[in-house]
Amino acid sequence: MNRRVLEILERNGIRITEVYYCPHNREDGCECIKPKPYFLREAAGRYGIDLSRSYVIGDHPHDVEFAENAGAKGIYVLTGHGGKHTAELKAEWPVAGNLLEAVEIICGTSESAVSTPREG
Numbered sequence: 001m002n003r004r005v006l007e008i009l010e011r012n013g014i015r016i017t018e019v020y021y022c023p024h025n026r027e028d029g030c031e032c033i034k035p036k037p038y039f040l041r042e043a044a045g046r047y048g049i050d051l052s053r054s055y056v057i058g059d060h061p062h063d064v065e066f067a068e069n070a071g072a073k074g075i076y077v078l079t080g081h082g083g084k085h086t087a088e089l090k091a092e093w094p095v096a097g098n099l100l101e102a103v104e105i106i107c108g109t110s111e112s113a114v115s116t117p118r119e120g
């Protein structure tokens with residue numbers, strides 16, 4: 001699955017340096033499952049990434065918490081699972097309608113500003 005996604009991205013000029021994934025279940029009590037910051041810190045150490053200038057875009061509250069726990073910035077998107085968890089969002093979290101809007105928030109070109117209306 002990852003290989004297929006990487007091939008499609010590469011054909012469109014986007015190169016992903018590395019893919020991290022947690023193979024565990026939440027009950028396993030591992031150190032790498034989101035929202036624990038393990039993989040962000042691992043990538044930051046390996047590639048010299050400044051997490052304070054980095055973003056995590058995700059469709060689950062754990063993705064935004066993952067960012068916060070590592071000192072990065074999180075953006076919640078309403079696509080994918082995003083619509084199911086709107087009641088769990090914190091008021092200060094940026095919310096984007098889709099991936100493009102998340103990019104616009106990062107680039108400072110968002111017209112809908114950082115917060116969009118949400119339920120819950």
Ligand SMILES: [Zn+2]
Binds near residue numbers: 024030032033
């Ligand atoms: Zn894990």
